[in-house]
Amino acid sequence: MSHELRAAVRGVETGYPYIPAPALTTGKGTPYLRSPGVHLLARPAVALQSVGEFLQGYDPALEFPQYLNDPDEISPAAQLCKLAGQVCYASFGPRRTYNRDAARYFQNIKESGHGSVLEHASFSFLIYGISRSVTHELVRHRHLGFSQLSQRYVSGKVLRFVERPEFQNDPELHAMFVERIDLAAEQYNRVAEMLIERQRSGVEILSAEARTDLRKKVQQAARALLPNETEAPMVVTGNARAWRHVIEMRANEHAETEIRALAFNLYLCLSAADDLLFNDYEIVTLPDGTHAVETPYRKV
């Protein structure tokens, strides 16, 4: 991995790598972002010692309890998946694969396509600086869990937009983007105000019992004018097998540019957090200077 790409990933030493995305503002104060922010929030912890009593329940000649005396440590996520795989064959005795050979162990898992053991290790991310069109694509991946900013609940105060890479260095397209998001923000606020006025005057379709519902009735109508380039932050959780599939489909040269940038950042953070589970990917630089990844072990 190049020095530049490695430097983009912060917090590796904490075990929770992240790639921040700065917020910019137009001259009129409309906030926007230019790249996907990806922050690893959670990863597995494992209580290996607690399986001691289980191991002691077998014939002492099998020497299963010495499973816990492995001198080498691997990440909790990898340890969890390895334990899960070793439960399948009761591989706890002295002839099992030790942690020092974990790389070979996971290569076998990936090669043979026995990826179900990778489903035990889940990773959660905060992702932002991504547009509603990207999140519409991401939610097609059915093994991920999502919590997304509600355009019905929040007001225009947290409205932000995402500038596509194609517009960023083109003065004409950038100027049009700025003009468009300024107008969208202004019209959103104007329409919301007009809807509130009509709500107060008793227009039936905007009425509701609770205060929150009143606000939702306004915002669910006002959001209709927001463009695809509106930001849509999310917390997303997936297991290692699901994330691998997302990376393979989306950090791929055929994927849409913005979701590819997101998937590539997710890959950078996941591989920094857990080498054993994600070390088979090779970074490919595409003709436009952006990045994709490839692996010989697709869809484990």
Ligand SMILES: Cc1cc2nc3c(=O)[nH]c(=O)nc-3n(C[C@H](O)[C@H](O)[C@H](O)COP(=O)(O)OP(=O)(O)OC[C@H]3O[C@@H](n4cnc5c(N)ncnc54)[C@H](O)[C@@H]3O)c2cc1C
């Ligand atoms: C470059 C690109 C272009 C695309 N273009 C379009 C498009 O034009 N229109 C469009 O609608 N979508 C499009 N998509 C989305 C695509 O069709 C998938 O919906 C999306 O990528 C999710 O991937 P997945 O189908 O592998 O399912 P995931 O939900 O990610 O599931 C992972 C795997 O689990 C298995 N699985 C999950 N659910 C089921 C099930 N119900 N039955 C059987 N097996 C299951 C499958 O093996 C699947 O591959 C595109 C995606 C890409 C990457």
